[in-house]
Amino acid sequence: MYQKGIISTLVIILIFATIIFAIKTYYSKLPSASSQKVISQIERYPNGTNWQINNDKKFCQYYINRCLEAPAELIFKSENKWADIYNYYKNKQRDKDWKTESHITTSIPTSIIFTSNTYIENMNCQILVKQKKDNLLGLLEDKNTQTFIISSFCLPD
8 A cells, every 4th residue: 555655656756757848848949040149249248257158948938938039148257246247238238239228216227138120130139138146045156256147039020
């Protein structure tokens, strides 16, 4: 009797794991070539380290997380504060004809979004710059450096 309960539990866990794996595999997408092009042309932050471009498959399903396309991501670390990163990219991307509605009122926004429909012909592209939140309550993180993420995706006009 006891063994039947263990076997039944293991079978149910195995079925759920298989379903989750199948859904994640089926609904994972690679970033488009346009998104990868945009992210590869982002200017490096001068004091940034560990510059990594992530073009891996990501879970992307519209009815669950409103995802139309998987973003390409650029991840880097810096000892500078978010305010410095925010101002640097706000000025750099504006110089390259990217538009943003972001402005500082009483405090610095937690992210900044740039849009352009002229950067790549017939594509509406978006760049999101934000600070990555600490995981595991920041116990494994170096307190002097912070992680920042820049993601991009492009959709046809």
